[in-house]
Amino acid sequence: MKLISDLIKKITDNEIWKSVFRHGYADTPRNRVLQIISNIWLHIHPPKVRKHGTKIRFTWCMGGITFFLFLFETITGILLMFYYVPDVNRAYADMVDLMYVVPFGRFLRNSHRWGAHAMVITVSVHMLRVFLTGSYKPPRQFNWVIGVTLLVLTLLLSFTGYLLPWDQLGYWAITVGTNMARATPLLGHEGPFAYILGMRADNDIRFALLGGTTIGAPALLRAYVWHCIAIPVIASALMMMHFWRIRKDGGISGPL
Amino acid sequence: MEVSEEKKGLVEFKDDKVFTWPTLVAKEFLAAILVTVGLLFYSYVVDAPLRELSNPGQAENPAKAPWYFLGLQEALVYFDPWFAGVVLPTLIIVGLILIPYLDNNPKGNGYYTFKERKFAVTVFALGYIYWYVLIYIGTALRGPFWAFFWPWEKWTHDFPTPPPLHNMPLPLGIVLMMGFYFGGLVLPAMMNRDFFNKMGIVRYVLIMGLLLTMIGTVIKMVLRLSFSIKYIIATPWINI
Amino acid sequence: METKDKNKCSTSEKEGGIWFTVSRRNFLTLAGWAMFLATLGAYVSQILGYKGFFYPKVLFEPSPRFAVGNPNAFPENSVTTLKARKIFVVHDGNSFKAISVVCQHLGCAVEFSKEKNIFECPCHGSKYYRNGVNFAGPAPRPLNHFEIVLDDAGKLVVDTSKIVPLETELIV
Numbered sequence: 213m214k215l216i217s218d219l220i221k222k223i224t225d226n227e228i229w230k231s232v233f234r235h236g237y238a239d240t241p242r243n244r245v246l247q248i249i250s251n252i253w254l255h256i257h258p259p260k261v262r263k264h265g266t267k268i269r270f271t272w273c274m275g276g277i278t279f280f281l282f283l284f285e286t287i288t289g290i291l292l293m294f295y296y297v298p299d300v301n302r303a304y305a306d307m308v309d310l311m312y313v314v315p316f317g318r319f320l321r322n323s324h325r326w327g328a329h330a331m332v333i334t335v336s337v338h339m340l341r342v343f344l345t346g347s348y349k350p351p352r353q354f355n356w357v358i359g360v361t362l363l364v365l366t367l368l369l370s371f372t373g374y375l376l377p378w379d380q381l382g383y384w385a386i387t388v389g390t391n392m393a394r395a396t397p398l399l400g401h402e403g404p405f406a407y408i409l410g411m412r413a414d415n416d417i418r419f420a421l422l423g424g425t426t427i428g429a430p431a432l433l434r435a436y437v438w439h440c441i442a443i444p445v446i447a448s449a450l451m452m453m454h455f456w457r458i459r460k461d462g463g464i465s466g467p468l
Numbered sequence: 469m470e471v472s473e474e475k476k477g478l479v480e481f482k483d484d485k486v487f488t489w490p491t492l493v494a495k496e497f498l499a500a501i502l503v504t505v506g507l508l509f510y511s512y513v514v515d516a517p518l519r520e521l522s523n524p525g526q527a528e529n530p531a532k533a534p535w536y537f538l539g540l541q542e543a544l545v546y547f548d549p550w551f552a553g554v555v556l557p558t559l560i561i562v563g564l565i566l567i568p569y570l571d572n573n574p575k576g577n578g579y580y581t582f583k584e585r586k587f588a589v590t591v592f593a594l595g596y597i598y599w600y601v602l603i604y605i606g607t608a609l610r611g612p613f614w615a616f617f618w619p620w621e622k623w624t625h626d627f628p629t630p631p632p633l634h635n636m637p638l639p640l641g642i643v644l645m646m647g648f649y650f651g652g653l654v655l656p657a658m659m660n661r662d663f664f665n666k667m668g669i670v671r672y673v674l675i676m677g678l679l680l681t682m683i684g685t686v687i688k689m690v691l692r693l694s695f696s697i698k699y700i701i702a703t704p705w706i707n708i
Numbered sequence: 709m710e711t712k713d714k715n716k717c718s719t720s721e722k723e724g725g726i727w728f729t730v731s732r733r734n735f736l737t738l739a740g741w742a743m744f745l746a747t748l749g750a751y752v753s754q755i756l757g758y759k760g761f762f763y764p765k766v767l768f769e770p771s772p773r774f775a776v777g778n779p780n781a782f783p784e785n786s787v788t789t790l791k792a793r794k795i796f797v798v799h800d801g802n803s804f805k806a807i808s809v810v811c812q813h814l815g816c817a818v819e820f821s822k823e824k825n826i827f828e829c830p831c832h833g834s835k836y837y838r839n840g841v842n843f844a845g846p847a848p849r850p851l852n853h854f855e856i857v858l859d860d861a862g863k864l865v866v867d868t869s870k871i872v873p874l875e876t877e878l879i880v
Binding site (some may be wrong): 241244245247248254257258259260261262263264265266268276277280281284294301304307308311318319321322323324325326327329330332339340343344345346348349351352353354356357360361363364367370371374376378379380381382383384385388391392393394395396397400402403404405427465466467468 | 485486487488489490491492493495496499500503504506507510511512514515516517518519520521522523524527528531533535536537541544548549550553554555561564565567568569571574575577578580581585587589592596643677678705706
């Protein structure tokens, strides 16, 4: 026991350690504040929060879990990108490789997919919680708007994600999904009043989504870029605003 | 752990704050661990779906989207794609975005209550349940060729061919549609002036318009299932 | 001069709000915003807008015109599915028709149910008669019929870029 505490002292009581970690775990009010405000990851929180806001039965912890799942998806997603090539001739084979050949690949892919399903659940339950507590009421109106946008982005991430394996599910999902774009009023060539703007199969909004008139290589590449880069970047930016505004709008909502 | 003091006898008790570290951070950390463990355990036991290689000439039968889009897929059976695929989702999103601006009831800000905001909670809960009912129907009750099967029925390919659909006569359709929206907008305002006055005309019209559209989709589904009505309003340009 | 301006400014603000006071500062602010928004709009419209970055000019897509084989390769009174080409070849008596596999609702591949003699869609349950006319489910119009001709070598050739009326058939 003495040996261990000596060892810990040896490791922590020197210039290098102290240059990285500014303070210890001593349980003092000052240290509790420092833990939060001197840590770049934790200072997303204020040093003190209203007591009811820490209760699971108030928040259901759904927003936090959604954010955690987003981080989880980012990490597993980056790892999957090492083996997956967004090419119509290779995509499916890469998926099969991930499932049967790549060490740990099946586990990563499974957790990425199930994590995505979980995220859709938690984000919708989070919305329910925020509604039931009336947390969108002044001054938090705009944060609800950002939240709805994030919900939509979550669904778009799921959509662009499950068509990447280029299996039957993904192929027909992209078919049906982009044909709905084709039916957009005015902007899609089969939508109502599309003739006013002179829409055809090779110049409407579906064409811009697919990069062609039929579903092929450009469509898969576009889905891949949206899924891996564009939507996560947009969602991250909106998440920053979402969390920032919680603080700026007076912290966690509660009885006035 | 609680640093704030809760003394009896104090009339005003303002500072109910506790330190984030460790009260909140510990809980978040625990939640993250539990979620990870649950997720990894589930991933170990259940494989993520991977269907056959895509075949442009033949879809699966039935071809179903993942569960969270099956409500939308179910709606697409009853409405044209421009409505169920584009306008309806847009209306849902816009409606959700507008909630904070439409709900001008100052009560119920930051705590659970049903009594103080009966209308808002009822409407939201109905919409929420409606969406998940559609998802349930799409997931569990739709078999080959998207035919309807009760949970106790076996999925087969030789279900009876449904009768041909027909459109409602155009004048009747227009009268019904106008009557529905007109009645739905005017009657509640006449019967409950207080409700109307509290909201003001713009809020009232937006709220009731969105609510009526939600109810209208149910009515259209009932009409389709019971009377084989294809469109209520059928014109060369637009069909609903 | 300056006092006069000030007076003007304050009176007009009282009267009609800020948009009607065109003081020098307001003008420059507005001009700055206008230029910023115009530049941003130009960029965004080039990238996201019509015929912009997301609209490729050269497409690598399969030819719409292809041969499907000799007429006698298709049994009489049959519906043959050519999955790779996404068409049905319907052969009744001495007439041939090329009907699209693509459902007119949202583009799934419909299947031919032999016993019922109808086309059915697995995605949203649209139903079509054997001649391609929709009768149930959400499909808004009949299946596409493509031009089918006999070439010099005696082979059936289908052109999916040419949609013909429902009654059209090739008599061989």
